[in-house]
Every structure is written in C-alpha cells, then in structure tokens.
Amino acid sequence: MNSLTIGLDTAKSVFHAVEKNSRGRVLSKAKLTRAKLFTYFANKPPCTVALEACGASHYWCRVISAYGHKAVMIAPQYVASHRKGNKNDFNDASAIADVAQRDDIRTVPYKSIEQQDIQLLHRVRERLVRQRTALGNQSRGLLSEYGIVLRQGLAHVRKELPFIRHLKG
Template sequence: MLAVIGLDIAKRFFQLHSVDPDTGEITKLKLKRAEMVPFFSNRQPSVVAMEACGSSHHWARQLRALGHEVRLIATKFVKPFVKGNKNDAADARAIWEAAQRPEMRFVPVKTEAQQAILALHTMRDGLVKARTAQLHQLRAVFYELGFALPEGRHWCVKRLPEAFASLEDKIPAMAIEAMRDQYQLILQLSERVDAIERKLEAFKRSDERCGRLLQIPGVGLLTATSIVASVGDAKEFSSGREFAAWLGVVPRHTGTGGRVRILGMSKQGNSYLRTMLIHCSRAVMARQKEHSPWLERLMRDRPWNVAVVALANKIARTIWAMLAHSRNYKPEIQQSAA
C-alpha cells in the first residue's frame, strides 16, 4: 500500500503532511523549493496529492518523473476538510484527507505543450481586453468633442482618420498627438493579436483533433484549440454529461426533503472555455439559415439566452463524443438524435 502525502505548494516553501500506513506515525515537514526534488528522489514511490493551483502541473510532472503517483484536487474540494484556522500545515492535512475520499474527483495533469497553447490564449485574451479598453477610451474622448464614432472595433477604427481630420484645428496639437499615439497603440495591439492567432493556426494544422472539431457548426479556431489544449484525453470524463458539467453549461439544483428545484447554469469550471461555447451557440443561432427541428422548437418556446445555453450544452457533448471516440462530425446523426 502506497503512503499518501498531502503537499501544500507555494512559491518558496512547501508544507508536507503524511501518515505512515504501518505505524500511524504523523510526519509534518516544511521544505524549501530547492529541497523538493532531492527529498522526493530519496523516497519510496508514494501517492502525492496537491491542490490544482499555480505551478501544480509543473510539480506533478516532476514528481511523476521520480516514480510517484500524483493526484491534483480542485481547491473547492479541499476547503471543507480544513479544520480550525487556515495555515500551510492545516492545508496540507486537508489535502491528505481529501485525497483518500473514495468519490473524490481529480484534475488531469497537463503537459507542457498544453500549458503553452493555453498561455497563448491567455495572452491573446489580455491583448484583446487592452485593445477594447483603449478603443473605448478614445471613443469617449471623441464623443466629448462632438464626434460620435460607431460601435464595433472594425467600423470605429475605419472612421478614426476622418475623426482626427475633423478635430485638426479645434483642439491643441499636443492633444491630437496623444490621441494619435493611442490610435497607433490600438493598431499595434491588433497586430499582436493577429500574430498569436497565426501561432494558434499552426497548432491547429498540427493536431488532427482541432481539424475534426472545426467540422461542428459554430466551432472556430479559438474554441477548437482551447478545448484540445485544456481537455487533453477526453476519456478522463465518463460521459458528455460530465464534460458539460465540468464546463458549467448545465443547470444547478438545490433540494431537501425529496423536493428538488432547478436553478440557472452552474458556471463551474473554466470561464474562458464556457465563454467560447456560448459564442459558438450564439453564432449558430444568429447566422445559420437552417436549424434542426430541436433547435427551432427551443428558439420558439424558450427565452433566447436559455436556448443559447442549451445549444452550448449540446455542442459540449458533441465535442466530448468526437474527442473520446475519435469520430468525425456527422450532421445526419445529430438531426436524428434531436
């Protein structure tokens, strides 16, 4: 029987908690970062449990290479086991206890390649937010000066040269120069976003799973690459229902005494992936000319946003089936199932 070690990781210090399965001896140990690899190199193979947090996937890969079994646990599943005041030792003990629960769910360890692709998505998302903020700020300045720029980045940027020309002799030159600098910053941010998208396009061409996911109506480059990089092996999920629940596009529920109430969507899991799926379903509902009978009935009988989430749920289940069973998208099967 392998010993179970609860490990609370941090930037410089790591707290360890373990109980000897034969003697019951409790070990509480504080390690420095440089002591981590030598310590676990000299131990017998063990089950090492950690919270799924910053750098946890890196340490999971390191410990697996040393022959240990690694279990990553979501933070929300560890919190109920913390007793008393919160500190590193209490967290390590809670992780040790949570890892031994028979129905505990664990987070799959990501590879370095997966994390690299997700890093590209994170950088692109930050650049898009920065570009949007700069554009809104510039639009507000022009609005205060009497020039109303249209909504939408494409049309707003297209009208900016005309807007600058209209204010040429009305405000000081230093203000015009500062506004032009901000306009150039917006263009530079767009170039950086395009460069990251070209890198994601290269990843898409190198991974056949992305090509198969692009067959699904509404699924584009960002959704396909982020799903493939986040999920890894889809067989980690037992069903499409579990995958959709992991993405947070299923309803919450609460109940007692045998009465259960269905609430809104759970919004659990990765908010970025959930946003991508919601955008996919909005695109299908708004732009696709012909819909399945199921979707037409849903759009007719239910509120728009309810139908959007329902379609996102269905897309999530389709994605899981294609990844878990290495299938291509077949519209006729989807239509008959609906």
C-alpha cells in the first residue's frame, strides 16, 4: 500500500475526490459521476480511501475494497472539525483525507452485506412494532370518543375489538 490517501465526499450522483500524499499535500482533485467512480478506482494503485460515515458509505467501502484499496469510514464529527474554509464538496473531501492520515482518529468499521441485511430486518420490524402500537392507541382513543373504553395494551384491543359491532350513542 503506498502513502496516497484519497478523501471521497459521496453523494447521489456526483462525487468529489481529493488525493493527498503522506505529507498532506494535495496532488489532485476530481469531480466524478457515479459511472466514472468505478473506473477511477479501478485505475488507481492500491491506496487508502476515506469516506465520511453516512447512508451509502458501507456500500462504497465494499466496492472500493474490491478494487484492492484500503477503505476506511470516518465519523462525521471528526471531519467537521478538520474542514478548512467554507463548506463545499472539495473542502469536505480534503478534510476527510486529512482525518484519515491521523493516527489518533478511530474509524467506523463498515458492514458486510449480510450484516446490513440483518440490520435492515431489525429496522423494518422495529418500525412495524411502532406502527402497530400507534394504531392500537389511536383505535382506543377514537373509540373512547364514543364512550367505548378499552383497557390499555395491545392484547386487550385485540381481544375486545371484534366484539364491538355497532356504535350507538
């Protein structure tokens, strides 16, 4: 692995890369579309590529690693404190590269696709449980406006709701 570090500011369609040597000197900057990003990393010698930890960064770390590079994710709070100048994509990429070259900054491990699948299932289940609870509470609240009071808890709503046939005032 050579001493080249690339800071990559990710986005949905346009990516900004800043290459720095081991002394922190900017060697080049590149503005890349999603399609050109794959070619860009395929043609680079093995180096360290740093990304800010965000939504798609796990995916990009896996892609970049597949090209033989060392991919690292940096927590956003570290990047913000190292940014020089106004906030823009190249300054963000430069700050990401700066942070990646430091020895005292902990990186965020990126997830395998299997780990992301499990996390996705947990998040979907958690959302469904919250929605089920909210629907039960809303049903109890609406029924109470008609004088029908159900005990608190989803089990009571499930048990008593089928027996409520007509709303008579």
